[in-house]
Amino acid sequence: MKLKLFIVSFFTFFILSAQETPAPKFGKGLFNLVGQDSSWTMKVGARFQFLATSLMQDGESPETSFLIRRSRLKFDGFAVSPKLEYKLELGLSNRDMSGVSAFTGNTPLYVMDAVLKYNFYQNFELWVGQTKLPGNRERVISSANMQQVDRSILNSRFNIDRDIGFQLRHHFTISDHFVVQEIFALSQGEGRNVVTGNLGGHQYTGRIELLPMGNFAGNGDYSASDLKREQTPKLAIGVTYDHNNNAVRNRSNQGSYMTTDIGFYETNINTLFIDTMFKYKGFSLMAEYADRDAKDPIAKNSDGTETGAIVQVGTGLNIQSGYLFKNNWEVSGRYSTVELDKAITGADPEHQYTLGLSKFIVGHSLKVQTDVSLTEVANQENEVLCRLQFDIHF
Secondary structure, rough: OOOHHHHHHHHHHHHHHHOOOOOOOOOOEEEEOOOOOOHHHHEEEEEEEEEEEEEOOOOOOOEEEEEEEEEEEEEEEEEOOOEEEEEEEEEOOOOOOOOOOOOOOOOOEEEEEEEEEEEEOOOEEEEEEEEOOEEEEEEEEOOOOOOOOOOOOHHHHOOOOOOEEEEEEEEOOOOOOOOEEEEEEOOOOOOOOOOOOOOOOOOEEEEOOOOOOOOOOOHHOOOOOOOOOOOOOOOEEEEEEEEEEOEEEEEOOEHHHOOEEEEOOOOEEEHHHHHHEEEEHHHEEEEEEEEEEEOOEEOOOOOEEEEEEEEEEEEEEEEEEEEEOOOOEEEEEEEEEEEOOOOHHOOOOOOEEEEEEEEEEEEOOOOEEEEEEEEEEEEOOEEEEEEEEEEEOO
C-alpha cells in the first residue's frame, strides 16, 4: 500500500513538474532536478520490457506466454558534492520482486539498487549499500543494455548478482591508453533485501580489469552491441574471484537456502569468472568462463545424513558476437554451455545455441529484439525457445 501511494504521488509530482520544466531528450530520464543552490541533483528515469515467448519440445504443442519482464523506476544524481553520487532503482514487476522468503521479511523485493558512491581521493571510490557485485561482465551489464532478449544459461547458474555491503574501486593508467581497474567488495553474502542479519559468514569479491587499448566510448565495455561504432579496436579483459565464507545458499549468495535438522548448512563457496569484451566498427564479441567449487558441496544433517541440498558446483562457458549494420539492425549469435559436476549434482551438460535479431530505434532506449534458442541436454528432449521483446527506457 505504501509503495502504491508513493508511485501515485511520484507521477502526480511528475505531471505537475512537467508543465513547468522542459523534459530531457528521450532516453535521458523523465526529468532532471537541480537544487536551487546546485548542491544536489536527481535524474528520474523509468523503463519496462514486454516479453512474448513460445517454448516447444519435440512432439509437444508450444507453450506461449506474455509478461512484463521488467518494470523499473530509477533515480540517480549527487548530494552536497559531485564527488558523492547515489543510485536508487526500484523493481515493480512480479519478476523483479521475486525471491520472497522469511529472510527478506516475507515482503516483495522492491529495492534493486540503493547505493552511495563517494570519490574520496583521486581515483578511489567507496560504494556503500546494495548493488551488483563485480562479478561476470554479462551480469553487470544492465538488463536495459543487452544484445539479446535475455542473458545466457551461464549467468543463470553462476552469477553472484546483488548484495549489501561495501565496495572499494580504483583505476590507473600504465601508459597513454592502457587502463587498469581494481575492485574489492565485502558483502553480507546472502543476496539483496535480506533483513534478518547475517546467517553464515561474509562474502569477499575481488576483480581486476585490463583495457590495453583505452576506455570504450560511452562505457561500452559494459553495454552490449557496438552502438558507438568504435573507430579503433577496444578490448577489455576481466578476472573476478569470489569467496563466500560459510555460505548458506546453494549458489553462493543466490539460489535456495540449505537447511538441516539443526539450522542452516554452511560451507565455503568459491567462484571464478574470466571474461572479455571486444568492439570495433559495429562488430562486438563477448566471452565468459565461470568455475564454482565448494569445500563440501553436499549438505548434511547433524548425524551425517544428506539433506538433499547440493551446492551447484561446475563450469560454464558463454561466447556471443554480433554485427550492427548502418541502419541499426543487428544480427547476433551465442553459444552457451553449463557442465555441473555430475558426480555431485547428477546433472548432465547443457548446451544452448541462440540466434538473435535486434532493431535499435533509439539505441538501447527504444528497441525491438527477437531470438530463437535451441537447448540440448543429454537424455532429454530438445527445447526450442522463441522470444520477442519490446524495450523502452525514458
